[in-house]
Amino acid sequence: MKPVREQVKKRNLDWMIACKNPTPIEFFRFIQPTHKARAIEKYGKILNEAMRLCKVPDEQSKLKNIKETVNCNSDWDVWLLEKRAVCSNIKFRQGSWLTMISSD
Numbered sequence: 001m002k003p004v005r006e007q008v009k010k011r012n013l014d015w016m017i018a019c020k021n022p023t024p025i026e027f028f029r030f031i032q033p034t035h036k037a038r039a040i041e042k043y044g045k046i047l048n049e050a051m052r053l054c055k056v057p058d059e060q061s062k063l064k065n066i067k068e069t070v071n072c073n074s075d076w077d078v079w080l081l082e083k084r085a086v087c088s089n090i091k092f093r094q095g096s097w098l099t100m101i102s103s104d
Contacts, residue, residue: 012042016050017059022066025075029082040072 015030016022024043033039047067054060 009046012046013050013053016046016063017054022047022050022063023075024070024072025079028076028079036076040076043072 012027012031016027019026019030024040027043027046028039031039031042033042047063051060051063051067054063
């Protein structure tokens, strides 16, 4: 594995272990993925690795419970809607800004 990938993996693992609510949607917000299948696969791998590395029984139990109850597809759909809304808002603001400049 390349050093950059190792750093990203470590950052993702640290996030997963430290996060109070490490659900798929929170993970997607953290990593800002571009492909659904890879994002869901990455979430599963990081969650499994975090459960394996976690030494605190309560934290490990929390991660196992999340693994058993998550719905990655639903969280992906919500995250995608959020992302589109943000992008649309930015485009609208840019358009308004350009209109204000051209009307001067």
